[in-house]
Every structure is written in C-alpha cells, then in structure tokens.
Amino acid sequence: MxxxxxxxxxxxxxxxxxxxxxxxxxxxxxxxxxxxxxxxxxxxxxxxxxxxxxxxxxxxxxxVLHRFADHLDEAARVVTARPAKRSPLDALQRHFLDGLERRDPVTGLCDNVHVLAFHRLLYGTPSLVARLYGYQEQSEKVLGEALSEAAAGLPDAEASDAGARATEAPALTARLAAGQIVAVQRILALENWRRIDAGESAEAVWPNAVVTANRAFGQLRSGLTRYA
The missing domain is CATH 1.10.10.60 (Homeodomain-like)
Incomplete structure (x- = not known):
C-alpha cells in the first residue's frame, strides 16, 4: 500500500x-x-x-516556459486567499505592487543579469512568445473561475443597470474580466522589462512603475465595477 x-x-x-x-x-x-x-x-x-x-x-x-508554470494560477490564488473585506482587484493590485517592491522577475522589474538574459531569450524568440500566450490563456481561465466564485459573495455594483442581470452570463463576464486583468499585468511587466533592457536600473524604474501600475488598475476598476 x-x-x-x-x-x-x-x-x-x-x-x-x-x-x-x-x-x-x-x-x-x-x-x-x-x-x-x-x-x-x-x-x-x-x-x-x-x-x-x-x-x-x-x-x-x-x-523554457517551465519557469512560468508555478505562476499559472498565481492571480487566482491571490483572489481566493484575499482577506474577507478586500475586493479581488484590490488584492491583485496589492500583490502586483508588492512584486514590484521585491523586484519579482514576473513584474519585469528585475535587473539581475541572469533574469535579463532569460527575458532576452524569451522575448527575442517568436515561438517562445507564442507559447507564452498559451500559458497566459490558462492563467485567464483559472483566474476567471476564481473571480466567478468571488462574485457570488460581492455586492452587485451593476444591479442598477436595467436588464443587466437578465442577460448576463456570469462565467463569461468573469472570463472577460480575467482577460483584461492578465493583459494589464502582462503589458506592465513588458514595459518594465523594456526600460531595464534599454539600460535603466530597476531602482530608477520603480517609482514610475508603481505610478503606472496604480493608474492601470484604476482603469480596470472603473470598468470592472463588479470586482472593484
């Protein structure tokens, strides 16, 4: 046995x-x-x-993409494990900002020479970039499931929209939200990496990266009211 x-x-x-x-x-x-x-x-x-x-x-x-395997459900885990009074978007924003502060390579804000070499390999190889999108699609799926579960316990900010509740497909709404969130995080990370790859230090990029991340999540919050 x-x-x-x-x-x-x-x-x-x-x-x-x-x-x-x-x-x-x-x-x-x-x-x-x-x-x-x-x-x-x-x-x-x-x-x-x-x-x-x-x-x-x-x-x-x-x-190569095996290094991202542990991050596939990271956003979903953040949503699921968030404190009871914290909204999904607030939890995801805080997690991304914490990642910037500790120079997590996933945020793109890391000027370690080995991490830079890996990112140049990744973003400089078309087939790897294409495969990365497949990994991100899986992240969207599990995040969508986590958002769908979270929405059941959240106040419905869209309830005042006439007819919205009658026509909405909750799972699709959550998946659309997940796609937007994952896309924002990807774009933020890519922009951070591009600046560092051009010669800036992580320390120099960090203040603006924080401002940009807060602005991006603000844009998400204005559109994704159900999860804000």
Whole structure:
C-alpha cells in the first residue's frame, strides 16, 4: 500500500527532474540560441533519452516556459486567499505592487543579469512568445473561475443597470474580466522589462512603475465595477 510519504517523495523527485531538465535546456539556449539547439542535445545534457524528455516537456518551448508554470494560477490564488473585506482587484493590485517592491522577475522589474538574459531569450524568440500566450490563456481561465466564485459573495455594483442581470452570463463576464486583468499585468511587466533592457536600473524604474501600475488598475476598476 502506497503511503502519503511515498507519494510526496515521488512528486518531489519528479519536480526535481523537471527543474534539472529545464535548467540544462536554458543554459544551452542562452549559450547557443534557442533555434540552434536540437532537443536531442538537451536530452544528452540532462543525461536522459529524447523520449523521456518529451514525457516531461511536450514541446521544446515548454523547456523554457517551465519557469512560468508555478505562476499559472498565481492571480487566482491571490483572489481566493484575499482577506474577507478586500475586493479581488484590490488584492491583485496589492500583490502586483508588492512584486514590484521585491523586484519579482514576473513584474519585469528585475535587473539581475541572469533574469535579463532569460527575458532576452524569451522575448527575442517568436515561438517562445507564442507559447507564452498559451500559458497566459490558462492563467485567464483559472483566474476567471476564481473571480466567478468571488462574485457570488460581492455586492452587485451593476444591479442598477436595467436588464443587466437578465442577460448576463456570469462565467463569461468573469472570463472577460480575467482577460483584461492578465493583459494589464502582462503589458506592465513588458514595459518594465523594456526600460531595464534599454539600460535603466530597476531602482530608477520603480517609482514610475508603481505610478503606472496604480493608474492601470484604476482603469480596470472603473470598468470592472463588479470586482472593484
């Protein structure tokens, strides 16, 4: 009979394998370029077979995007775990601002040389950018589900709109909101990265990044009243 400890051990071993393969791949991609490194070379560097590699990573792009895997449900987790009296948008805004303050690479506001090299690889490779949109679509989906659940316990700011409640599809409304939120966070992060990639320091960009983030969430709040 399999114990919880054994299951946990297998899961940790699996995650270590994911990490080791991904890091081996990224090292090669940074050294030679994404397009110039075949999957077979990555497998050899990770000391596994090519079929084994594909069992862990269905596509070559996933070897790089694995670093984003832990962030797929991050926004959804923020909404779900927020304090009872804090709205979803307030929680997401606070989380993004906290990320800016600690120079979280996900916010784009990080001038660590290794992070910059990774971002240049990512944004400089069209197939990786395309795959990144797929990851963001998954983030939108789970965030939409979290917003839909959160809306059930929130005051309905749109109730005064004549006929709105009769025609609205709640799940679609939440998914549309999630798409806007994820897009805003993506654009903010990309703008921060572009400025740092152009030579500015994270410390120099930070004050304006905070102002811009607050303005962006203000725009969201004016349109997404149900979640504000």
């Amino acid at each position: 399999t114990t919880d400890e054994e299951v946990g051990l297998r899961e940790r071993k699996k995650q270590r394998m994911y990490q080791a393969i991904s890091e081996a791949a990224i090292t090669l991609f940074l050294e030679k370029g994404f397009e110039k490194v075949p999957v077979a070379e990555v497998a050899a560097a990770a000391q596994i077979s090519k079929p084994t590699l594909f069992r862990y990573f269905p596509t070559k792009e996933d070897l």
